[in-house]
Amino acid sequence: MSPKPTTDRSPHEMAVQIDWGAVYQQRLPQVFHFFCYRLGDESLAEDLTATTFEKAWSGRERYREDLGAFSSWLFGIARKVAADHYRNRREELPLDENRGLASEGSVEASAQKNSNFRRLAALLERLPPRERELLALKYGAEVTNRGIAELTGLSESNVGTILHRVVKKLRAEWE
Amino acid sequence: MNDDFLYRVRPVLRPKFAAELYERISKPAESRSLLERLLKLRLSRPVLQGALVLLLVLVSTLVAYQPARATVLHWLREVAGFLFDEGGESPIPEDWSQVTIGYPTPLGLEQAQSQLPFELRLPTYIPENFATDSQVIASGNWALTGWYTNQTNQGEAIILLVQPVESYPDWAQPVGEGSLEEITVNGQPGALIRGQWFGDQWQEDCGLTLKWQQDDLVYTLSWFAATSRGEPQSVLPLEELLHMAESIP
Numbered sequence: 001m002s003p004k005p006t007t008d009r010s011p012h013e014m015a016v017q018i019d020w021g022a023v024y025q026q027r028l029p030q031v032f033h034f035f036c037y038r039l040g041d042e043s044l045a046e047d048l049t050a051t052t053f054e055k056a057w058s059g060r061e062r063y064r065e066d067l068g069a070f071s072s073w074l075f076g077i078a079r080k081v082a083a084d085h086y087r088n089r090r091e092e093l094p095l096d097e098n099r100g101l102a103s104e105g106s107v108e109a110s111a112q113k114n115s116n117f118r119r120l121a122a123l124l125e126r127l128p129p130r131e132r133e134l135l136a137l138k139y140g141a142e143v144t145n146r147g148i149a150e151l152t153g154l155s156e157s158n159v160g161t162i163l164h165r166v167v168k169k170l171r172a173e174w175e
Numbered sequence: 176m177n178d179d180f181l182y183r184v185r186p187v188l189r190p191k192f193a194a195e196l197y198e199r200i201s202k203p204a205e206s207r208s209l210l211e212r213l214l215k216l217r218l219s220r221p222v223l224q225g226a227l228v229l230l231l232v233l234v235s236t237l238v239a240y241q242p243a244r245a246t247v248l249h250w251l252r253e254v255a256g257f258l259f260d261e262g263g264e265s266p267i268p269e270d271w272s273q274v275t276i277g278y279p280t281p282l283g284l285e286q287a288q289s290q291l292p293f294e295l296r297l298p299t300y301i302p303e304n305f306a307t308d309s310q311v312i313a314s315g316n317w318a319l320t321g322w323y324t325n326q327t328n329q330g331e332a333i334i335l336l337v338q339p340v341e342s343y344p345d346w347a348q349p350v351g352e353g354s355l356e357e358i359t360v361n362g363q364p365g366a367l368i369r370g371q372w373f374g375d376q377w378q379e380d381c382g383l384t385l386k387w388q389q390d391d392l393v394y395t396l397s398w399f400a401a402t403s404r405g406e407p408q409s410v411l412p413l414e415e416l417l418h419m420a421e422s423i424p
Contacts, residue, residue, distance in 0.1 A: 024197055033185045042186045050196050057200045116184045139181040171176040 024053070027071065030141040031078050037136035038082050040121030048085055052078045075141060075151055079133070086129070123173050131166045138163055251347045254357050255364035257386055257393075263349035265375040280312075287311035291318055293339055293392060300422035302415040305333060316342040324401070324409075331409050333419070336395040343393045351377030360387040360394075361421045367413070371399060380407045385420050396420050 031052055035045035055077050124132055130152075137143045137151065145163070149156040252261045288295055290313045297320065301307070305322040312319040317338040324330035351370045354377065358367040365387030370379040384397040398416050400407035 024200075028193055028196075029188050032188050036186050045186075046189070046192050050199075053196060053200050117186055120181075120184055135181075139178070140185065142182075167176070167178075167181070174176045 023070065023074075027074055028053070030071075030143075031074065033140035033142075034075065034078055034136045035082065035140070036117070036121075037124065037140035038133060039085070040118075040124055044085075048078075048081050052081050055081065069147075071143070072147065072150055075137065075143065078141075079151065082133070082136075119174070120170070123170055127166065131162060134159060134162055135166060252355060254355050254366040255387060257366050258347040259355055259366070259368075260347040260349040261355055262352035263347070265349060265372045265377070281310035282313055284309050284311060287313035287318060290315075292316060293337070295337060296424050297335070298419045298422040299424070300418050302333070302411060302419060305331070331401045331411065332399045333411075333416070334397045334399070336397075338393050340388060340391050340393055351379065354379065358385070358417075360385055360417065361389055361423070363387050363389055365420075371397075378407070380410075383411060383413060383416050385416060387420070389423065394420065394423065 032049045035048045137148045145159045146156050148159045252259050295318050301322055304324045307322045319336050322333045350368050354368050354370045356367040358365050368384040370377050371382030381400045386395045398411045401409040
């Protein structure tokens with residue numbers, strides 16, 4: 001899906017041109033997978049995916065297609081939802097529990113679930129937030145390096161370099 | 176581990192989740208009635224949440240309260256033929272913020288009327304700044320409709336509940352202590368209740384309710400103040416609510 005070309009329409013007029021059904025069909029799996037990579041938990045990913053689409057729908061009149069691609073706008077919302085989630089979680093969890101999230105024990109426990117994704121999620125948990133987000137955008141949401149650069153403000157080559165390094169690190173830990 | 180692996184390893188999106196979410200968000204807000212939107216939006220507002228629970232408790236689940244009623248008989252007070260439990264405990268569940276209120280889909284007036292066993296007469300006078308979209312929640316033997324100052328969850332609301340006398344429950348409605356008065360509405364004896372439940376607390380300034388019988392129907396007309404952090408932000412003179420009640424033909 002891509003919004004139709006616009007001329008002098010108001011933000012509302014531009015917004016109503018969006019084919020919401022097509023957006024949903026195309027973007028839902030990408031947003032869901034973004035959160036899977038970002039959070040490592042399918043159930044939580046569903047919750048935040050729902051939050052993202054609800055926000056996108058209720059704020060659709062604020063979307064300005066002249067300011068960027070729809071996917072950038074949608075993933076901008078998703079990134080903010082993820083950031084809010086982490087901020088709230090930090091406020092809710094005692095320090096020890098925060099530390100525990102990245103502990104060796106949690107990696108082993110997750111690995112025992114005999115699921116590749118669980119095992120990967122446990123490894124992702126140990127990554128710095130920025131690296132994890134880049135992976136989530138690249139392999140979860142299938143955003144191109146150029147798209148990630150636009151979303152994050154990094155240069156395209158920097159995105160490629162970081163991703164290459166992170167995947168190499170994951171591969172080493174996986175094996 | 177390579178790029179392909181990192182794409183393939185992703186969990187599968189559950190079709191049921193996708194379908195349910197789509198149904199939830201794709202129903203355009205504009206197609207929802209004002210009443211439906213308010214019921215949905217106002218659930219976050221303790222006063223109206225509590226009041227709606229109370230209204231629906233009134234019309235649907237009162238039988239369950241019969242045993243409890245027997246234990247508080249000495250507190251009961253009858254005003255205009257209606258029983259009240261003055262100073263009684265809030266009927267609103269402790270976990271009211273988690274309560275999901277089930278109610279029929281709001282209908283247009285004509286369609287609602289066709290489903291009701293009585294003629295639904297509505298007030299012809301509406302206080303200034305209040306408006307309705309003429310949507311009615313109609314069940315087998317009761318109808319609920321409203322007027323609002325704001326189409327979001329920020330404004331005041333006036334809700335009218337109408338039900339036949341024969342289906343009015345034999346139940347003492349809990350109200351705050353000192354909140355009851357007898358009053359005349361349309362030449363009929365009626366009860367005036369000053370206040371509303373706010374969770375388990377009675378808030379004197381957050382609402383007004385008139386309850387009276389007219390032509391074999393019981394009318395409950397309730398005004399809910401706009402609130403902020405539990406404090407009322409608006410006032411409706413009793414005369415205005417009375418005027419509205421007395422304009423029902």
